[in-house]
Amino acid sequence: MPVAPPAATDVERRKKVRLRLRRDLEIAPQKYEGRTYYVVKDPVSLxxxxxKEQEHFLIQLMDGDHSLDDAQKEYEKRFRPERLTLEDLEGFGQQLLTAGLAQNESPQAGKQLFDRRKKRKRSEWMQALTNILYIKIPIIDPDKLLNWMLPHLRWIFTTWFMAVSIATMAAAILLVATHFETFRDKLPDYHEFSSASRPSPTCGPRWASSR
Incomplete structure (x- = not known):
């Protein structure tokens, strides 16, 4: 009876791996330099x-029902003639798992998530101890504050406000240019700066006797 080589068996096992994206993640499209990106917010870690568009297409297929083999085939069908190797897809999935954005749909998924979270916490503590500038304290979620401020401060981002600001700055520059001599005369001289920083010869203890 023919037996499949171990390497082939391992590849088939890897193809059947299923990942599931966390359901509490918030995903929103964002335009940047003419391209569409998708920003994923983790409400737990903030x-x-x-x-990118290709990566967003892949994470949509990580629903616990599609295997890595299914995702690979759907990707190559959607973005033909681009090719996606199983190794690259596994690397992308590992990044999602490491970031805590997805979980492996396997009997050991719970233990893996716990171990991964413990390892990440240990790494963050070590980085915080070795570099005080690395310390991050998630105090508040700025989205609520910014969403409240936007209706009241939206006028700052309008065209007319920008035009008024430019006109004000241009008027100030023109005023200085037309009265430059007066402006320069009002500036303190170098000697005034140096004399102001030099200690006065009369300064000293009040109880010092004079001769």
């Missing part, structure tokens, strides 16, 4: 991740 971290943001930006994905």
């Amino acid at each position: 971290r943001y991740y930006r994905f």
Whole structure:
């Protein structure tokens, strides 16, 4: 009876792996330099991740029903003639798992998530201890504050406000240019600066006797 080579069996096992994206993640499209990106917000860690269109297409297929083999075939069908190797797809999935954005649909998924979270926490503590500038304290979610401020401050981002600001700055520059001599005369001289910083010869203890 023919037996499949171990390498072929391992590849088939890897193809059947299923990942599931966390359902509490918030995904919103964003335009940047004429291209569409997708920003994923983690409401637990308050971290943001930006994905390209191809990456967003892949994470949509990580629903626990599609295997890596299914995702690979759908990707190559959608973005033909681009090719996606199983190794690259596994690397992308591993990044999602490491970031805590997805989980492996396997009996050991719970233990893997716990171990991964524990390892990440240990790494963050080590980085915080070795670099005080790395310390991050998630105090508040700025989205609520910014969403409240936007209707009241939207006028700052309008065309007319920008035009008024430019006109005001241009008027100030023109005023200085037309009265430059007066402006320069009002500036303190170098000697005034140096004398102001030099200690006065009369300064000293009040109880010092004079001769």
